[in-house]
Amino acid sequence: MTKVTHLPADDTTCGWYHLSRSRQPRAAHSGNTSARWVVVGAGFTGLAAARELALKFPSEEIVLIEAQEVGFGPSGRNAGFAIDLPHDIGADDYIGDIDTAKIALKLNLAGQSFLRDLVQEHGIDCQMKACGKYQAAIEDRGIAVLDAYRRGLDKLDQAYQMIEGSELPEHIGTHFYRKALFTPGTVLIQPSALVKGLADNLPGNVTLYERTPITSIDYGDKIVLSHSNGRITADKLVLATNAFGMSFGFLKGRMLPVFTYASITRQLTEDEQARLGGKPFWGVIPADTFGTTVRRTPDNRLLIRNSFSFNPDGRANSKYLERFVERHRASYASRFPMLPNVGFEYTWGGSLALSRNHMGHFGQLAPNVYGALCCNGLGVTRGTITGKLLADWLAGERNELIDFLLAAPGPNSNPPEPFLSLGVNLNLRWGQYRAGKES
Incomplete structure (x- = not known):
């Protein structure tokens, strides 16, 4: 049993959240639920992963869990730049290896295109310009x-x-x-408005639970996620929790x-x-x-x-x-x-x-546990596309972008405390x- 010691707790004064359309949050989870697919984290990455899993597996229920309210967390708090270009701050020309830069450009453009199509399809009012x-x-x-x-x-x-x-x-x-x-x-977007709109236009086989912080997990043959009012049992778990992935037991000391x-x-x-x-x-x-x-x-x-x-x-x-x-x-x-x-x-x-080597994690974390974690400040485009591509990979697809993400080394280790802080x-x-x- 892994106890989740750190839970999200953002301030209540996010302008994007309060200035965007108010919505009725989905009910918190209670009781006992079982599903083949459970996604934790309803930000850009988790919303994209849940949406794509629902489309790839239309006869199966996808459970999406959010600790706070949709649009209230980090995805609704950024500056609202859906950036297309690579920007490698470790390279002299900010581009670095040209082949890597070309793939990064393709990833960012794919994330932009995915979001643009959804905004147009569902008429999401998010000041997209x-x-x-x-x-x-x-x-x-x-x-x-x-x-x-x-x-x-x-x-x-x-x-x-x-x-x-x-x-x-x-x-x-x-x-x-x-x-x-x-x-x-x-x-440019209004990020909280976009996240809210994406959540309110999920496929019908996605069940979203808000205000449901997970407090412990049992990584057994079945993955059991517990919270104060119940349990959710998953065949397969997708983590889209960014740095809180460390609280779930993964990439500790790497974000x-x-x-x-x-x-x-x-x-x-x-x-x-x-x-x-x-x-x-x-x-x-x-x-x-x-x-x-x-x-x-x-x-x-x-x-x-x-x-x-x-x-x-x-x-x-x-x-x-x-x-x-x-x-x-x-x-x-x-x-x-x-x-x-x-x-x-x-x-x-x-x-x-963030990670010290500016790398994220994409792929398997443990048996039947997968994640797209550590967006390094590119949550709008990179978070969106890695969430979608992770679902595509879980559905058996392979392509140039998926192969690139799977081959990446992932975040490297941080120094121990107190030297890290x-x-x-x-x-x-x-x-x-x-x-x-x-x-």
Whole structure:
């Protein structure tokens, strides 16, 4: 019997969640249930896996379990970038091995296409906009990153546009940045709205249980998942829990639950929109990894996302919200001095599952236990496509993308505590300090 010691506990102030369509959560599980397929985690990965299993096995019930409410957890808390391009921060040109980069591009595009088709098919209102993204810089280090990435995109034969600082206000309103690299393939979304819409349009043979945190598991001939009000017995278990996979007994000491934080403003008035100028919606990611992500949403709000914390138990900690909202205000003020009286309506944190070698796990974890874990910050596209492809593989399919994922080495081991926390926290603080004006 494996006791699940760490359960999700996100803060209650996620703007994406509260600003998206309200829905009636599905009932929590109670009693005893048996199913051939059980998927744990109803984020992007778990929703894709459950959907695809249901289509591959139409005569079988797929049980999908979510510890919190759909759209409330990490999948509903990211910055809303469904990114197409590979971005290997360990490579000099951010592309690295060209064959690997081409496969990564195919994976990301497949995830985008899968989501786009579902949004269109089911009429999901999630502010989906195929408007590309800007990667912008203010410091010399950031300018060097843009130049390196441009060379990598040339090698990969991908489209881009370099935009000088004097031209950027026509695009994003602010005069803050010196240069930006625009790539047209990124799709922007309202992440919580998308996750809610995907959950409410699952195939009929998927049974979703929300507010059902699993507290223990028996990995026997049958897999028995227990919680406070019952048990669920599975022939085959799919884990789509990212870093919480460690709490289920797998990849222990191989993932890093790192939180990042965001604030979103109230809606801009018409006068404020005119003062801001630029395009009606856009997204900016920083050239420096530890810099600030910024968005203007289709409903005329401005989002600021920066700052990191290492939370080894994967649970939110309110002290970081109180600390980092001041940094958000400073980042906002430096970029939007023309809008001094626009306050934040929500501030929240959301977890990333990272690994030291930037690799995830795909495939078998134990007899009759499978997982797609550790998205390394690409939960929207990579989480979606790995969930779908895992289900395809379990249905007996093989293709280039599945073979690539199965052959990957997976996350490597972390140092033991207390050296792990000391090293991660020092790295996060140093990275945010080095980001300088881009923070």
